[in-house]
Amino acid sequence: MNYDFSEKEFTLFVDINEKMAGLAANGQLDRKDPAHNKENIKQALKQLAQTPYLKLGLQPVDGYQGQLSWMGAAETLAAVSPSAYLAVEASTRLFGRAVNEWGDSNQKSKWLTPLLEGNLIGALAISEETLNIENDPLTAQGERQGESVAINGAKQYVINAPIADWIAVAGTCDDAYALFLIEKEASGLTVEPAMETLGYDGTPISGIRLEDCRIPNEQVIFPPADIDMAEAIRMWENQILLGAGLGLSKAAYETARDHAKSHRSGGKPIIAYQEVGFKLADMLTLFQTSQLLAYRTAWTAETSPKEAGELLLCAKVFCAESAEQVCSEALKILGGNGYITGNSVERAYRCAKYVQIAGTSTEIGRVKIGDAALGYRN
Amino acid sequence: MDFAFTKEQLMFKKEIIRFAKKEIVPRVQEYDLNEAFDFESFRKLGDFGILGLHFPETYGGSGADVVTTVMAGEALGEAGVDGGLTLAYGAHSFLCADTILRHATEEQRQRYLPKLISGEWIGCMGLTEPDAGSDVASMKTTAEKKGDKYVLNGSKIFITNGPIADVAVVYAKTDPSQKHAGISAFIVEKGTKGFAAGAPLIKMGVRTSQTSELFFNNCEIPEENLLGKEGEGFNMSLQTVEWDRSALLAPFVGAAKYMLNSCADYARKREQFGRPIGKFQAVKHKLANIRIFAEASQSLAYKIAWCKDQGRPLNHLEAAVAKLFVGDWSIGPANDAMVVFGGYGFCHEYNMERIFRDSRLAPIGGGTSDIQKMIISKII
Numbered sequence: 001m002n003y004d005f006s007e008k009e010f011t012l013f014v015d016i017n018e019k020m021a022g023l024a025a026n027g028q029l030d031r032k033d034p035a036h037n038k039e040n041i042k043q044a045l046k047q048l049a050q051t052p053y054l055k056l057g058l059q060p061v062d063g064y065q066g067q068l069s070w071m072g073a074a075e076t077l078a079a080v081s082p083s084a085y086l087a088v089e090a091s092t093r094l095f096g097r098a099v100n101e102w103g104d105s106n107q108k109s110k111w112l113t114p115l116l117e118g119n120l121i122g123a124l125a126i127s128e129e130t131l132n133i134e135n136d137p138l139t140a141q142g143e144r145q146g147e148s149v150a151i152n153g154a155k156q157y158v159i160n161a162p163i164a165d166w167i168a169v170a171g172t173c174d175d176a177y178a179l180f181l182i183e184k185e186a187s188g189l190t191v192e193p194a195m196e197t198l199g200y201d202g203t204p205i206s207g208i209r210l211e212d213c214r215i216p217n218e219q220v221i222f223p224p225a226d227i228d229m230a231e232a233i234r235m236w237e238n239q240i241l242l243g244a245g246l247g248l249s250k251a252a253y254e255t256a257r258d259h260a261k262s263h264r265s266g267g268k269p270i271i272a273y274q275e276v277g278f279k280l281a282d283m284l285t286l287f288q289t290s291q292l293l294a295y296r297t298a299w300t301a302e303t304s305p306k307e308a309g310e311l312l313l314c315a316k317v318f319c320a321e322s323a324e325q326v327c328s329e330a331l332k333i334l335g336g337n338g339y340i341t342g343n344s345v346e347r348a349y350r351c352a353k354y355v356q357i358a359g360t361s362t363e364i365g366r367v368k369i370g371d372a373a374l375g376y377r378n
Numbered sequence: 379m380d381f382a383f384t385k386e387q388l389m390f391k392k393e394i395i396r397f398a399k400k401e402i403v404p405r406v407q408e409y410d411l412n413e414a415f416d417f418e419s420f421r422k423l424g425d426f427g428i429l430g431l432h433f434p435e436t437y438g439g440s441g442a443d444v445v446t447t448v449m450a451g452e453a454l455g456e457a458g459v460d461g462g463l464t465l466a467y468g469a470h471s472f473l474c475a476d477t478i479l480r481h482a483t484e485e486q487r488q489r490y491l492p493k494l495i496s497g498e499w500i501g502c503m504g505l506t507e508p509d510a511g512s513d514v515a516s517m518k519t520t521a522e523k524k525g526d527k528y529v530l531n532g533s534k535i536f537i538t539n540g541p542i543a544d545v546a547v548v549y550a551k552t553d554p555s556q557k558h559a560g561i562s563a564f565i566v567e568k569g570t571k572g573f574a575a576g577a578p579l580i581k582m583g584v585r586t587s588q589t590s591e592l593f594f595n596n597c598e599i600p601e602e603n604l605l606g607k608e609g610e611g612f613n614m615s616l617q618t619v620e621w622d623r624s625a626l627l628a629p630f631v632g633a634a635k636y637m638l639n640s641c642a643d644y645a646r647k648r649e650q651f652g653r654p655i656g657k658f659q660a661v662k663h664k665l666a667n668i669r670i671f672a673e674a675s676q677s678l679a680y681k682i683a684w685c686k687d688q689g690r691p692l693n694h695l696e697a698a699v700a701k702l703f704v705g706d707w708s709i710g711p712a713n714d715a716m717v718v719f720g721g722y723g724f725c726h727e728y729n730m731e732r733i734f735r736d737s738r739l740a741p742i743g744g745g746t747s748d749i750q751k752m753i754i755s756k757i758i
Contacts, residue, residue: 001445002380003681068379257758277755282706284754285699292677296381303382314673317666369669370662373642 003292005072008063012051013076019047024081027342032201034194038163040202041121044084045091049118053077054092057302058100058116071243071298075291078247079254082351083202085247089240090159090203091115095122095168097236098179102223111166111181123164124179125155125208126233138230140171140210142180142220149173149220151180151188151213157358162194162204168221169210170229177229179221180213188213199350235309237359238316239301242294245319245355248348249287249326255345256280256330259337270333279329286322294319310372317365324352381677387446391453397426398457406460406586410732413578413585415542419463424497428454429471433479437491448628448683452676455632458640458729461736462586464629465743469538469587470494472621474501477547477563477614481605486565490545502539504548504566504592505615507532512749514549514612515557519594521550521564526601528552528564530572530594540575540590544568548592549615552608561611565603572597583735616692622744623697624682627704630740631679633733634672634708637715640729641665644719655718664714671711675704695757702750705741712737 005013023029029040048054052061056070070093078085096115099107099122114120130136140153153171161167167189169180182189188211194204223229257280260271270276297315301308327349331338338345356362371377383391402419409416423429432447433439454464475494478487478501493499510516519532530550534540546566553560566573576591605614642665645656655661678700685693716723716730723730741747 001382001680001684003684005379065379271755271758274752274755278748278751280758281698281702281751281754284695284758285702285706288696288699289674289678289703292681293674295379296673296677299379299381310669311673314666314670318670318674363663366663366666367659369666370656370659370664373638373665373669374646374656374662375642376656 005069006063009065009069009072012053012064012069012073015051016048016053016073016076017080019051020044020077020080020084023047024084027344027347029081030083030202030347032194032196034162034204037202037204038121041084041087041091041160041163042118044081044088045118045121047118048077048088049116054088054096054116054118057093058097058112065299065302067239067302068295068298071246071294074240074243075246075250075294078244079250080247081202082244082248082251082348083200085244086200086203086240087121087160087163089243090124091120091122091164093240094124094159094233094236095164095166098124098168098221098233099181102179102221102227106218107181107221120166121160121164123158123160123167124170124233125158125161125167126170126230127156127158129154129156138171138177140169140180142171142173142178144174144217145214148214148216149180151182151210151215154207154209156207157195157205158208159203159205161191161206161208167208169208170233173220173222176225177223177227179223179229180215181219181221182210182213182215186213186215197354199347199352199354201347234360235312238312239298241355241359242297242312242315242319244351245323246287246290246294248323248352248355249283249290249319252323252327252330252345252348253280253283253287255343256283256333259334276333279333283326283329286326290319290322310369313360313365313369316360317362317369320352320355320362323355324349327352383445383449387449390446391449394426394428394450394453395457398454398459402463403458406458406463407726407729407732409586410460410462411726413580415466415586415588416463420466420500421497423463423467424495429467429497430475430491430495431471433475433491433495437479437487438495439491444624444683444686445680448624448679451625451628452632452635452679455629456635457632458636459629460584460586460732461629461633461739462584465584465626465739466500466539466587468621468626468629469503470501472625473503473618474539474543474545474547476621477503477605477618478565480617481563481610481614482565483602486602490565494545499544500539500542502537502543502546503618504534504537504540504546506534506536508535512745514561514615517549517551517561519548519550520554521552521562523552523601527598528601528604530564530566530597530599532594534592536579536589537575537592538587538589540592541578541588543575546592547605548594549611550594556609558612559609561615562608563605563611563614564599565605566594566597566599570597570599583732583738585735619694619697619745620682620686620692623692623700624679624686626744627675627679627700627740630704630708630737631672631675633737634668634675634711637711637730637733638665638668638672641668641715641718661718664718667714668711671707675707678703694753698750698753698757701745702747702754705747705750708737708740
């Protein structure tokens with residue numbers, strides 16, 4: 001048993017913070033800015049590629065504990081820039097992880113290598129119109145036609161779609177799960193304009209449509225037959241969202257704490273008032289509890305992946321809901337300052353709702369956790 | 379980081395659950411209803427080695443680490459042992475016996491610890507007073523040195539095991555002009571002239587534990603019953619906080635797991651509208667809330683324990699966070715568990731209303747949630 005991160009891991013967290021702080025200054029990574037969003041994310045990837053960050057959880061890196069080290073680093077990045085974090089993760093630990101886990105050596109060489117060097121932005125499209133992959137099969141379908149596959153279907157809410165160099169589309173082919181890797185300019189692929197969203201302003205999200213989109217056979221990845229691809233991708237999304245929730249809580253709590261210590265009212269810092277100090281205590285309690293639960297979940301995913309599913313759902317629900325509560329309280333502590341668009345707490349508050357509804361929503365998460373307790377499924 | 383328990387720890391936990399389900403749990407409801415202390419079960423805890431887990435073998439203990447000790451508390455809760463018995467165990471082993479282990483003379487250790495560890499004797503700790511709860515420095519109980527004796531005067535309140543204790547660790551002011559620095563700790567045995575316990579207080583929960591006032595009326599004790607030196611009492615009381623925030627929280631974590639298992643069993647069998655109530659999402663939602671609380675609170679308690687095993691000084695911030703979380707966030711799951719059982723949940727025949735009542739001590743005992751918030755807001 002050991003509840004500490006190593007010196008090496010702490011050094012990485014500091015390094016990430018330092019490398020990203022300049023890029024993220026003045027919230028420039030977190031603005032809706034179609035002209036610059038792609039360049040911003042590329043720069044973020046380039047910076048992170050100088051550290052082990054992008055490889056964590058995908059490839060062994062000496063001195064690090066895979067997903068556990070990544071969770072600590074993810075928290076750091078997500079606190080510095082929620083939008084950059086989400087875009088980097090969709091590229092690396094959705095698109096990249098799919099290639100890493102299920103791709104052959106040629107496919108890894110083609111997509112994973114440039115991705116980990118920060119030279120490629122990826123996206124992974126899974127959600128469909130019904131938004132209900134928990135119960136319904138995927139309808140995006142590939143049909144073999146000689147040396148190529150023709151894909152038809154539509155996807156919604158694809159993170160990075162407007163800026164991605166490559167999009168992995170989850171669907172079926174030959175009655176099996178398949179991922180179709182499609183280049184941004186492929187014929188038959190239509191990337192819709194970026195959506196207006198409540199939060200994550202710097203992370204372009206859009207739908208895509210595929211109409212007889214033809215790709216060569218070598219751009220199709222078939223996960224092993226015993227893998228439930230949709231379930232696996234949802235689990236990866238949930239892991240990413242855990243890190244997102246921690247980062248939002250961290251940013252909101254620390255900003256509110258610092259404000260409460262420096263902002264004076266009635267001749268003393270407002271933290272001296274119990275209405276403020278006790279709010280911060282509740283916020284820190286939620287944040288630290290979220291951290292421990294997320295770290296234990298990441299450790300379990302790293303050491304006993306088969307046992308991680310239920311714990312991950314518990315952590316997802318708790319960290320997502322805690323993030324919103326922490327951000328909400330932080331806003332109140334900041335008073336009028338918190339209500340001004342563009343500050344880190346207001347930004348975190350808007351992003352926090354996404355963490356609850358994305359991946360496995362907290363509602364579906366609770367149903368699944370309940371089912372597991374009842375022995376009904378999972 | 380590494381969150382793994384050892385195989386031995388996990389096996390030990392299973393053994394405690396098996397033992398408690400067989401030997402203790404069948405008696406819990408009856409004793410709770412009668413608000414009676416279950417001496418037989420307490421002795422069985424001693425026989426099984428639980429009362430002295432972390433104590434050196436020299437005194438009859440097992441020499442276990444803190445994590446294993448915390449695990450025992452979680453296991454008792456998970457088995458369904460009531461909060462009254464686990465509280466009595468906590469007050470006995472951690473607040474009384476552990477203070478003697480740390481601060482008494484070897485002769486005193488030999489005199490008290492074997493009997494406390496076996497369960498032959500029961501211990502308690504007297505700190506809180508009618509006008510000095512969280513504000514310990516305001517205590518009015520005094521210990522005046524007269525020759526080779528100390529004379530204690532004053533009273534204590536809310537003392538777990540007070541009416542049944544054979545020995546008490548009592549905090550009193552040896553220098554009333556001082557605040558914390560004037561507090562000293564003493565060993566007082568049952569039967570000492572001038573020392574009496576009040577009648578058990580009627581409580582909402584943890585009813586099998588016996589709680590009372592302690593009265594000191596010119597109570598003379600030998601000077602060697604002073605623990606450590608004069609003025610060291612407050613720091614001694616702080617040392618028990620480590621146990622408060624780990625071993626004493628662990629039964630609440632275990633109780634959540636017990637609630638989850640009980641609710642799942644019930645929801646699978648109980649049918650309404652032609653199907654088990656477990657098929658309804660509203661019931662699943664409640665089970666999920668209980669599970670999430672159990673998972674979230676578990677690591678908090680074990681982190682405090684692990685740090686103590688590493689010999690680190692207590693991180694008061696993390697300790698307060700753990701106490702605050704278990705105290706304030708346990709009410710929802712305990713309520714959910716009761717509601718899953720519907721009308722039965724409100725009746726004593728089923729355990730849920732007892733667990734709900736027991737859980738209400740969590741935000742009050744050992745430093746209220748507001749005190750934890752005060753600690754946290756000051757440290758940050």
